[in-house]
Amino acid sequence: MFNNFVYQNPVKILFGKGQIAQLSKQIPADAKILLTYGGGSIFQNGVYEQVKTALEGRNIVEFGGIEANPTYETLMQAVELGRKEGITFLLAVGGGSVLDGTKFIAAAIPFEGEDAWQIVTGKEKYKTAIPLGAVLTLPATGSEMNYYAVISKKSTHEKKGMGGPLVYPKFSILDPETTYSLPPRQIANGIADAFTHVMEQYMxxxxxxxxxxxxxxxxxxxxIEVAPKTLENPTDYEARANFMWAATVALNGWIGLGVPQDWATHQIGHEITAFHGVDHARTLAVVLPHLLQYKKADKRAKLIQYAKRVWNLSGTDDELVAGAIQKTGEFYESLGLPIKASEYGVNKETIEKIKQRFVERGMNFGEKADITPEVVAEILEMSIA
Amino acid sequence: MFNNFVYQNPVKILFGKGQIAQLSKQIPADAKILLTYGGGSIFQNGVYEQVKTALEGRNIVEFGGIEANPTYETLMQAVELGRKEGITFLLAVGGGSVLDGTKFIAAAIPFEGEDAWQIVTGKEKYKTAIPLGAVLTLPATGSEMNYYAVISKKSTHEKKGMGGPLVYPKFSILDPETTYSLPPRQIANGIADAFTHVMEQYMxxxxxxxxxxxxxxxxxxxxIEVAPKTLENPTDYEARANFMWAATVALNGWIGLGVPQDWATHQIGHEITAFHGVDHARTLAVVLPHLLQYKKADKRAKLIQYAKRVWNLSGTDDELVAGAIQKTGEFYESLGLPIKASEYGVNKETIEKIKQRFVERGMNFGEKADITPEVVAEILEMSIA
Structure with missing residues (x-):
């Protein structure tokens, strides 16, 4: 069995040193640009200066303060600003959260429905979007070369995915040097995020x-190869470049064509973030090893393949399965990410709330749609045991 | 050193069983379509019927007879027909030659210069092209997902590459079942062609x-894994599908981003085809093993990597280099492709003519631009020794 697939990804990637200088050519000359960013690290690491220099003389409005796990509440302020200013192009400068948030802004500015949150729930369709581009400063989510975004709603503790071809970035600029000043914790998170994106599509x-x-x-x-190098030596250009490109191709569609996909780890992780404010990548590390343990019979063939081909393990099939799961947990731990949800204060009470949230959603997850709310609870219980 | 790169590939791929039925949705409703094809195998294998059924009621003109190594002379007839009929969309149904030829037609129809051959030589730029789509029936060249084409001129025995973003297919439909009836020789050639495309970008x-x-x-x-399977059992869908997708990604840009590329084997091979009419893929098989032997010092690090990672060889570095070259030759031979140019009647006289052709071009080839006309002759002499 080789499944049918349809693939198209129009995103232009400009990768490497100094590519921010190409920015002006990527944006229509008459554009009224909304430059979106996050907590302000772009002022410390020189990226803001590079962007402003590249866009000298252009018509730019700025909107900062897009938070990690970008919220509907914050983004709607940008939407209002964008509408007021008659913005025709969005330029996201930052990491996955800024990009994700900017995709929502792109769809929400021209949205004529009453409640723009319905773009995220999918209950209302958006028919057009403001074109956007990106300067990526944190390799992790792959948002720079796909049309997905994850948006949170503070008021209801919701965290949901949205997307569609209209919010593909027109271009993304990836200069590994812009990531040199990132804190090690963010790099470790980014590696764990990219790693888990692959696992969701492969395992x-x-x-x-x-x-x-x-x-x-x-x-x-x-x-696996670049993780220790890039954590130990942030200015090792080759290691950082390989990590950055790996994070992009982990979720740009190439590895996922026609293959069954899981994504239950992400769904469960989102709820941990929603209730405990844990970094996205860290939630993945506390879910995946236990999910693999729980689903090891269903995932057996792939766990064996992964043990042999990725980790070069040998032994009986049972040993390979056990080894594959152990290596996965150890990899997260090698990055400094715990694999126990209890480390973040997740307890039986949270698990009950999360289970209830899955009951309300009324659907199961995983490649066989057999991750029921009960299974979610069992996996999380393994993670606090 | 990790080189900068720019990447964008907008081609939509529809892959798998029955995808030809999606054809109508891919072409504008008011299009006047020129359906281009080759020697007529599409009438035997059912593809023509599928295409016509999918496009029932649409405005279609047909042009058949595009030959292997498509010629300027033949293609200009299609250009005249296309101009006369006011064609607005080109649909190539066939293998790489039909696709390549159709890319030339796409650029030549609206071309206003006096001599359309200058599109191929690059001496004149084309500024627009008729949009094109493809139904691929022979996996080999990768033309379905890139903007390259190789065009021959009968009158002067020339064979040259052209390309550019304007001639990207809007879509390509790849149904592995359409390849079941291909002669084993064409499948073997296709595998060799795809394999060599990777080697040009990797070795x-x-x-x-x-x-x-x-x-x-x-x-x-x-x-390597699917070659014997798909040759032995042409209707093994999984083997054929994996071969078909491998041939596409071998030359759609993904593996070549920011890496040095060789392509001397192709340049030399083109001349062998031009003078002796040898199948394109077969010319590659008689050049690459000898080119690797000649350039083994320069390519040493990659030959060792390839020996270990692709062929799982072990031994001293010298043994790995020798083993890598030997395995490469044996792989072509396992497909039924000889690795000696003498098998096709190439002799000292042809070599002198080919050398002269490279002298006239006035440039060197290879990743270090050190494949001079003299080196070409030496490599070819190894191939007839």
Whole structure:
């Protein structure tokens, strides 16, 4: 079985040293630009200066303060500003949260419905979007080369995915040097995030998709190889560049064509962030190893393949399965990410709330849609045991 | 060193069984379509019927007879027809030659210069092109997901590459079942062609591009694994599908981002085709093993990497280099492709003519631009020894 697929990804990538200087050519000359950013690190690391220099003489309005796990509440302020100023192009400068938030802004500015949150729930369709581009400063989410965004709503503790071809960035600029000043914690999170993106698309069951499987293994192997290097030496350009490109291809569609995908780890993780404010990547580290343990019978063939091809393990099939799960947990731990949700204060009470949230959603998750609310609770209980 | 790169590839891929039925939605409703094809195999394998059924009621003109190594002379007939009929969309149905030829037609129809051959030589720029789409029936060249084309001129025995973003297909439909009836020789040629495309981008010198290298190794490994399966059992869908997708990603840009590229094997091979009419892929098989032997000092690091990672060889570095070259030759031979140019009647006289052709071009080839006309002759002499 080799599944049918449809693929198209129009994002232009400008990768490498000094590419921010190409910015002006990527944005229409008459554009009224809204430059969006996060907590202000772009003022410390020189990226803001580079962007302003590249766009000298252009018509730019700025909106800062997009937070990690960008919220509907904050983003709607940008939407109002964008409408008021007649913005025609959005330039996201920052990490995945700024990019994700800017995708929402792009769809929400021209949205004519009453409640723009329905763009996120999917209950209302948006039919157009303001074009956007990005200068990525934090490799992690892959948002720079896909059309997904995850948006949170503070008032209801919700965190949901949205997307669609209208919010593909027109271009993304990736200069590894802009990431040199990032705190090690963010790099570690980014590696864990990219690693988990691959696992969500790879660690399911085999469908004879050899290119996709080999590519997925390639990305994981690269992340494993560069992780210690780039954490120890942030200005090792080659290590940082390989990490940055690995994080992009982990979620730009290439490895996921026609293959079953899981994504239950992300769904569960989102709820941990919603209730405990834990960094996104850190929630993945506390879910995936236990999810693999719980689902090891269903994922057996792929766990064995992964043990051999990624971790070069040998032994009986049972040993390979156990080894694959252990190596996965150890990899997160090597990055400084605990694999126990209890470390973040998740307890039986939270688990009950999260379970209830899944009951309300009324659907199951995972590649076989068998991650029920009860299973979610069991996995989380393993994670606080 | 990790080189800067710019990447954008807008081609939409529809892959798998029955995807030809999606054709109508991919082409504007009011299009006047020129359907281009080759020697007529599409009438035997059912593809013509599928295409016509999918496009029932649409305005279609047909142009058949595009030959392997498509010629300027033939293609200009299609250009005249297209101009006369006011064609607004081109649909290439066939293999790489039909696709390549159709890219030329797309650029030539609106071309206002006096001599459309100058599009191929690059001496005149084309500023617009008729949009094109493709139904691929022969995996090999990768033309379905890139903007390259190779066009021959009968009158002067020339064979040259052209390309550019204007001639990207808008879409390509790849249904592995359409390839079931292909003669084994064409499948063998296709595997050799795709394999060589990867080698041209991979077998140079290391630049720390880990994702690109792992992806290249992934494609080669997949081709090695599926080659005997798909040759023995043409209707093994999974093997054919993996081969088909491998051939596309071998030359759609993904593995070549920011890496040095060789392409001397192709340049030399083109001349062998031009003078002796040898199948394109077969010319590659008689050049690459000898080129690797000649350039083994320069390519040493990559040959060792390839020996270990692709062929799982072990031994001293010298043994790995020798083993890598031997395995490459044996792979072509396993497909039924000889690695001696003498098998096709290439002799000292032809070599002198080819050398002269390279002298006239006035440039060197290869990743270090050190494949001079003299080196070309030496490589070819190894191939007839």
């Amino acid at each position: 399911t069951y085999p469908v004879d998709a050899q290119i996709q499987d080999r590519f997925a293994e390639s990305v994981i192997q690269t992340l | 140079t010198y290391p630049v720390d591009a880990q994702i690109q290298d792992r992806f290249a190794e992934s494609v080669i490994q997949t081709l």
